[in-house]
């Protein structure tokens with residue numbers, strides 16, 4: 001693979017009919033490229049969690065994905081409320097998800113720690129009332 | 142054990158039109174109703190038992206490559222979830238037993254055969 005693959009996705013707010021579709025598409029691309037199951041799984045988990053957070057907490061947003069021969073780089077951004085205390089939000093079990101969201105099975109407060117665990121690099125830029133951008137890198141080797 | 146064996150043995154209902162996937166191998170069982178938790182812990186090839194029946198279950202099962210989703214206690218599954226599962230190659234089964242009973246049965250069987 002010598003050329004870079006670039007994809008952009010819109011992530012609509014509170015729309016569970018399409019939530020996870022961007023992650024699913026990226027998984028399909030990586031799978032077709034023959035990326036190993038372990039890398040596939042780590043990328044899927046990290047991206048899905050970021051995508052769902054944008055749907056649930058961020059009033060929707062967008063995803064930008066770049067795949068080259070060494071890595072997959074994912075940027076998920078929203079213009080939602082931002083995260084006031086990122087260190088607290090990163091803790092397993094911390095969640096501000098409302099009941100309607102919890103009833104669907106979200107709100108364990110594990111999304112951010114799943115991203116941290118499964119991404120090789122994770123960077124989060126967040127500003128209250130401005131939005132949140134999550135940068136995820138997973139290396140193929 | 143294949144999905145077909147599993148269905149035969151325990152009489153699960155197959156909610157999705159999934160004949161082409163019934164030769165898939167089941168290598169484990171996992172029960173959890175917290176989606177992020179399940180996402181992190183599901184192993185490829187697990188039968189995932191959950192009471193949730195919304196579309197997000199399909200996304201998690203497909204990304205985590207679960208062998209199937211099993212809905213316990215005859216809980217009804219929305220048609221849109223079934224249709225989405227069919228699109229994504231996710232097999233949804235349903236049974237009358239509880240999550241714990243279903244996992245017990247599958248794990249007992251798997252431990253016999255390894």
Ligand SMILES: Nc1ncnc2c1ncn2[C@@H]1O[C@H](COP(=O)(O)OP(=O)(O)OP(=O)(O)O)[C@@H](O)[C@H]1O
Pocket residue numbers: 049053054056057058078080081082083089090094095096097105106107108109110111112113132176177178
């Ligand atoms: N994009 C975002 N915009 C605003 N707040 C966010 C965003 N992502 C996360 N948060 C905040 O961080 C908290 C923790 O996020 P995390 O993904 O770990 O858990 P959760 O989404 O609440 O539950 P889970 O991911 O387990 O279903 C959220 O409850 C929310 O308060």
Ligand SMILES: [Mg+2]
Pocket residue numbers: 049052053107110111112177
């Ligand atoms: Mg989350």
